[in-house]
Amino acid sequence: MTEDKHFSDERTREVETLYRRFSRVGRARMRARRVVRTAIWTLIVQPLSGTKRALDLLVSLCCLLGLSPVLMPAYFLSGGLKRIPRLGRYGMHFDEFAFDGENSAGGEILRIFHLMRWPVLLNILCGHMSFVGPRPVSAGELSPTETAVWRRYNVRPGLISLWWVRQRANIAYGAELEADLEYVETHGFWADVGLSLRAIPAMLYGGGVPTAQSRITLLRIPMHNLTMAEAIEDILARLGCEKPSQVCFVNADCANIAHKNARYLEVLQNADLCLADGIGLKLGAKILGQDIRQNVNGTDLFPRLCESLSGTGKGIFLLGAQPGIAEAVARWVAENAPGTTVSGFRHGYFPPEEESHLLEEIHQSGASLLLVAFGAPRQDLWINEHLHETGVRLAMGVGGLFDFYSGRLPRAPLWMREMGMEWIYRLIQEPGRLWKRYLIGNTVFLFRVIRDRLFGTHGQAQDSVKEA
Incomplete structure (x- = not known):
């Protein structure tokens, strides 16, 4: 009886399938479904997928029409347009338009008002470029044999690129191609809108100049003006030296503290390596007519230093923060940089009578690098006083680093760091502890920088740095 029922159900389904496919009503329904699917694709899906191109077309056209009273005189002042050979989407060749201006008196005027590249709006109008996308490159600038390079050509080049925004925020630590591939993998309408918004503060910061001077001074603090890669290379070289070295990171709060604490200022001035940290230092240096290469x-x-130390046998000792935090950082190193040795760790809450025992523990660990997270200025003063007793080759004060890598506090999202707004995220995390430092301290810092600019103390400090 059960088998008969099963057979009957199968026959019923077959009849229904044949009816849907071949009967007049069934064929009509299939045609209706195809019409609906086509209408959805044509009226909804396809327009949405072309939203970026439609906006590029509309905005570039409006800009060209609205700016025509400026662009037309600029055209005659420059002596015409020049064409710059570029590679566009899918590696296709196109000419990027720009005002000539090289052999005309009006070219200098256009450069002063940053008008030289405005004809690129024509490229966006024609579809050669977009407002957002990887930087347009010339043929031969990137190796055509690399598969990764061809992936960046899957999208149109643009005026605003992820690499450009990170450069302006001084956090372009990797290669440009890496940022381009990240954009290709994550781009979309809302992602482009977000990148465009992040470009607004980026325009105010100015870019770190790779050829900027190697030493700068700010509020009487001399600093080594290095990129991230150069700083790591310098640290690795010092780890191989007999003479122990002290590394200090200076942010706006550190500069404020040093302004009142003569001993701390002296330590920063005599540090073997002093590095600029944070958007506040970038803005301060900009006011003084200097450029900081990277934050x-x-x-x-x-994490980059851990990767560089992997397999070298040079161990790290982690000292500071609350009980359990340094141990959690050691676990992070073991999981994320397994070839890097953690020679020991200790929390920062020890009584004065245990200090000698702690110094002996660090010395006996055989560590080459000591990270101290006591907060400024205590960490730098402590290192300066006890560096030779620790037996390490290099020690640096790292502030709240342990809190981030232990998982106690989350790091600000990358998009906030690209906007130079990480301090706002930190303020939201710990308003009771940080409100004075950020809301009052940042204002005081900028006031002191402007005062130095106006009354010439900056110039005197610069001369002393050059003589040194």
């Missing part, structure tokens, strides 16, 4: 902070440096 070399301990939090971003730490």
Whole structure:
């Protein structure tokens, strides 16, 4: 009886399938479904997938029409347009338009008002470029044999690129191609909108100049003006030296503290390596007519340094923060940089009578690198006083780094760091502890920088740095 029922159900389903496929009503329903699917694709899906191109077309056209009273005189002042050979989407060749201006008196005027590249709006109008996308490159600039290079050509080049935004925020630590591939993998309408918004503060910061001077001074603090890669290379070289070295990171709060604490200022002035940390230092240097190459902070440096130390046998000793935090950082190193040795760890809450025992513990560990997370200025003063007793080759104060890599506090999202707004995220995390430092301290810092600019103390400090 059961088998008969099963057979009957199968026959019923077959009849229904044949009816749907071949009967007049069934064929009509199939045609209706195809029409609906086509209408959805044509009216909804396809327009949405072309939203970026439609906006590029609309905005570039409006800009060209609206700016025509400026662009037309600029055209005659420059002596015409020049064409720059570029590679566009799918590696196709196109000419990027720009005002000539090289052999005309009006070219200097256009450069002063940053008008030289405005004809690129024509490229966006024609579809050669987009407002957002990887930087347009010339043929031969990137190796055509690399598969990764061809992946960046899957999208149109643009005026605003992820690499450009990170450069302006001084956090472009990797290669440009890496940022381009990240964009290709994550781009979309809302991602482009977000990148465009992040470009607004980026335009105010100015870019770190790779050829900027190697030493700068700010509020009487001389600093080594290095990129992240150069700082790591310098640290690795010092780890091989007999003479122990002290590394200090200086942010706006550190500069404020040093302004009142003469001993701390002296330590910073005599540090073997002093690095600029944070958007506040970048803005301060800009006011003084200087350029900071990159934001070399301990939090971003730490994983890269661990990777560089992997397999070298040079161990790290972690000292500071609350009980259990340094141990959690050691676990992070074991999981994320397994070839890197953690020679020991200890929390920062020890009584004065245990200090000699702690110093002996660090010395006996055989560590080459000591990271101290006591907070400024205590960590730098402590290192300066006890560096030779620890037996390490290099020690650096790392502030709140342990809190991030232990998982106690989350790091600010990358998009906030790209906007130079990480301090706002930290303020939201710990308003009771940090409100004075950020809301009052940042204002005081900028006031002191402007005062130095106006009354010439900066110039005197610069002369002393050059003589040194």
